[in-house]
Amino acid sequence: MKQLVSAPMLFVGAGIFLIVGLLLAFLYAPIDASTMGYSQKIFFYHAPIAETALVAFGVAFVAAILYLRSQDPKWDRLGVVCVRLGLLFSALVMATGMIWGKAAWGTWWDWEPRLTTFLLVCFLYVAYFVLRSVVEEEERRATFAAVFAIIAFIDVPITFFATRFLPAGMHPTVITTSGTGMPGSMFVSFFISMIGMTLLLVALIRRDLGVEELKDRVADLKNSIGG
Amino acid sequence: MNGRRQFMAILRKDLIRELRTREMIISMILFVLLAMVIFHYAFSVKEDADLTYFTGGMLWVTFIFAMLLGLNRSFAQEKDERCLDGLLLCPVDRVTIFLAKTAGNLIFLLIIQVVAVPVFTLFFVSRSYVGDLPQFLVVLLLADLGICALGTLLATISMSTRSRDLLLPIIFLPLIVPVLIAATGATTLIFAEGAGFGDLLARVLFLLGFDAIFMVAAYGTYDFAIGE
Numbered sequence: 001m002k003q004l005v006s007a008p009m010l011f012v013g014a015g016i017f018l019i020v021g022l023l024l025a026f027l028y029a030p031i032d033a034s035t036m037g038y039s040q041k042i043f044f045y046h047a048p049i050a051e052t053a054l055v056a057f058g059v060a061f062v063a064a065i066l067y068l069r070s071q072d073p074k075w076d077r078l079g080v081v082c083v084r085l086g087l088l089f090s091a092l093v094m095a096t097g098m099i100w101g102k103a104a105w106g107t108w109w110d111w112e113p114r115l116t117t118f119l120l121v122c123f124l125y126v127a128y129f130v131l132r133s134v135v136e137e138e139e140r141r142a143t144f145a146a147v148f149a150i151i152a153f154i155d156v157p158i159t160f161f162a163t164r165f166l167p168a169g170m171h172p173t174v175i176t177t178s179g180t181g182m183p184g185s186m187f188v189s190f191f192i193s194m195i196g197m198t199l200l201l202v203a204l205i206r207r208d209l210g211v212e213e214l215k216d217r218v219a220d221l222k223n224s225i226g227g
Numbered sequence: 228m229n230g231r232r233q234f235m236a237i238l239r240k241d242l243i244r245e246l247r248t249r250e251m252i253i254s255m256i257l258f259v260l261l262a263m264v265i266f267h268y269a270f271s272v273k274e275d276a277d278l279t280y281f282t283g284g285m286l287w288v289t290f291i292f293a294m295l296l297g298l299n300r301s302f303a304q305e306k307d308e309r310c311l312d313g314l315l316l317c318p319v320d321r322v323t324i325f326l327a328k329t330a331g332n333l334i335f336l337l338i339i340q341v342v343a344v345p346v347f348t349l350f351f352v353s354r355s356y357v358g359d360l361p362q363f364l365v366v367l368l369l370a371d372l373g374i375c376a377l378g379t380l381l382a383t384i385s386m387s388t389r390s391r392d393l394l395l396p397i398i399f400l401p402l403i404v405p406v407l408i409a410a411t412g413a414t415t416l417i418f419a420e421g422a423g424f425g426d427l428l429a430r431v432l433f434l435l436g437f438d439a440i441f442m443v444a445a446y447g448t449y450d451f452a453i454g455e
Contacts, residue, residue: 068448068451120401120404123400123401124401124402127397127398127401130394130397130398131384131385131388131394131397131398134388134389134390134393134394135387135388135389136389140387140454143451143454144384144387144388144451144452146451147380147384147448147451147452148384148398150444150447150448151377151380151381151402151441151444151448152402154440154441154444155401155402155405158405158436158437158440159404159405161405161433162404162405162406162408162409162433163408165408165409165412165429165430165433166408166412
């Protein structure tokens with residue numbers, strides 16, 4: 001398959017954007033005026049990682065629908081790869097979120113809507129892999145996984161909404177319907193980090209898809225020689 | 228046969244089977260009563276502690292776990308006796324099967340709630356909420372519907388896998404958390420503060436939305452979940 005941009009180029013691009021974003025975050029964006037100070041800089045990675053995790057799960061959701069419509073194994077491969085990367089990014093969200101929480105609020109964990117939602121997201125998508133591991137037949141595994149990926153992705157915003165019923169938390173609300181609430185220089189740094197992180201996701205998806213395709217081919221070849 | 232008659236036939240079959248053996252209902256009711264005793268000991272941290280604020284949470288945790296038991300049973304029989312294969316061979320819309328199964332599970336859940344709610348109230352709730360029963364029943368029914376619809380869909384998937392009853396809680400519990408949050412909150416407000424419909428509006432609408440969304444999602448995916 002001929003690709004528009006080669007995979008290594010995507011990694012290089014992601015790296016450049018992420019480094020520039022980081023430099024801008026420290027040198028160009030203002031230091032947070034409130035009590036957070038320098039610790040607020042983690043926001044320039046924390047939020048883009050969170051956004052990227054959700055994008056990965058969103059792609060898995062679309063891939064699941066496409067799989068159910070076409071039964072084409074390539075959509076199943078895309079689904080697995082996206083959920084795996086989404087989980088990886090979610091784990092990073094939790095880690096960066098906890099570090100930030102410790103610096104800003106003095107506590108590692110707070111039962112706050114966004115943090116709680118991400119925790120549940122992690123459980124949900126770990127369950128996705130548990131589900132895959134207990135179905136042997138390939139087609140059935142892909143179908144069940146697709147159904148679960150659809151249900152899980154629908155559940156994420158609902159869970160987030162439900163956590164609003166819990167007693168209020170401390171998480172800053174940066175992007176609201178009325179604007180971003182960020183000064184321009186902060187927004188530029190944030191935006192560049194976000195592009196970098198998204199590029200990194202695309203690059204990783206591309207690479208992992210290649211690996212999965214190879215795995216499937218190896219399995220097919222093994223079957224064909226009766227192994 | 229039209230859809231309604233098929234629905235009734237499947238539902239009747241499930242109810243008759245359960246009435247003949249009664250194994251599911253009896254074990255679910257026993258489980259609920261035992262859970263109450265366990266909660267009593269687990270939360271008796273000091274003398275005369277008022278557990279009214281915790282009763283909503285205890286009830287919904289118990290219902291969800293009892294439902295897990297019931298869901299596993301209801302589909303294990305279908306699978307072991309190969310009833311499901313027979314059902315799938317009939318010219319029945321898969322969605323009708325889903326609706327009938329959901330209705331059956333809902334009835335079982337309601338039966339255990341008829342036993343559980345008065346007993347939990349008697350033991351744990353310190354104020355009378357008879358006047359607030361209408362709003363409690365609305366919350367109960369809406370949350371039940373969500374639990375049963377989602378539970379039925381996921382049980383259908385898990386029963387076709389290698390480790391059925393191990394898998395169900397792992398895929399069901401994280402998905403049902405929103406219902407737990409809303410239902411527990413509403414129940415606690417009713418039990419402890421006598422909240423009216425006005426105070427519960429957001430939670431009731433949320434539960435209604437949850438039910439609607441997952442009924443539609445199950446409608447769209449059940450064909451694939453049941454397989455073949």
